Each structure stands twice: as structure tokens, then as C-alpha cells.
Amino acid sequence: RKEVEQDPGPFNVPEGATVAFNCTYSNSASQSFFWYRQDCRKEPKLLMSVYSSGNEDGRFTAQLNRASQYISLLIRDSKLSDSATYLCVVNSRRGADGLTFGKGTHLIIQP
């Protein structure tokens, strides 16, 4: 089993729709979880950290299920500008050097 696994997509979604991604991780001792966004030929940008209680930032909601070892990202009222690759990232070590990146889910919002 890969350390961090994501459906690569692409997800083709009409503008205004709601879209959800899941990500699974293999290390049950993982401590920190993140969603990053990466646009073509750009660096990854932190979208949000994922907390055990779940967290919301505007149209974006992240959930963590430790028992099943998966993380989800929900995007409501999707915009054309949401088109990007979304990287699931897990910190599997005690220190900051333990980030493991998923290969990303490619999202295309269609007008």
C-alpha cells in the first residue's frame, strides 16, 4: 500500500457544483495532515491543515477519519479558478521533515 494514495482524476466538474476528494494514508502514527493546491508549473501552496475535528475555510471543508485513515476535501460552489491539482500531504514522522505527498488529484472546473 502506498503511503499516501489519491485518485489522480481528472475530475471534470461544472461550475457551481460540489466536488469531494478522498485520500488514504498507510501510517497510523501520522500526526499532521494537509491539503495543498498546485497550479500548472507553480509551486504547491498550502490550502489548509486538517484537524481531527474537521475544519472549514469558506467554500472548503476538510475532514479527517483516523480510524479509517483517510482525509477528505469538499469544495462547494466550485469556481473556474478552483481548477488545479490538489495534493494530499501527511506528516508521518515526529518532526517537520516527515511530509509525504500524494501524487495529486487533478480538478477541472468547466463553465
Place this chain on the structure above:
Amino acid sequence: SAVISQKPSRDICQRGTSLTIQCQVDSQVTMMFWYRQQPGQSLTLIATANQGSEATYESGFVIDKFPISRPNLTFSTLTVSNMSPEDSSIYLCSVVLGQGLPYEQYFGPGTRLTVT
């Protein structure tokens, strides 16, 4: 967040040569890292750049191939030595702001390297 810059932004190099990439941060940071993103792949950690001591390398990466300097808390360099076409990749530095969990990392814009 911090402002992170990298130089050069891109380069095309001949095999057998070396390239040094610079990473500059606009504030002092304790933790700084170097990553590689090969075409169509996700990010892989090369090493942790430690200020005042030798870098800590991940499995599969060695100091002779990727020497790293960290002379102060705002600057680091990564050298890709004796390059081959397999080294063609995007190289990114990242920093962690703050001291504890969740260790959110912020990335520089990357250096796109092509080795011919």
C-alpha cells in the same frame, strides 16, 4: 506566511556540469528543506538544511551529489553535481514557520532544471 525566492528560476545545463540553486527567505526560519519534483510526479524530500551543521539527507540522496549549505537562518543553497538527464526536475525549497505542530510548510517558486 514568508516570502521565499529561488534563483535561478530555470536553467538548461549540460551533463557532467553542476548547478547551484539559491533559496532566500525574508524572515529567519529554523527549518528549511529541499525537495525534487520530477515530471508528472509528486514531491520527494531530498534533505533538511540544518543551520550550522551538515544537512540531513533522505534515503537515496547523498551529499556528494546534492551538497547543501545553510550559512544562516534566511538562506540556503542546493548544488546538483555532475548532472545527468535523470536530474531534470523542479527543485523547490520550503520552510516551516513557527516551532510546533502541525509544521505547515511553505514553498519557494521552484527552479526548473533541464539537463541535456
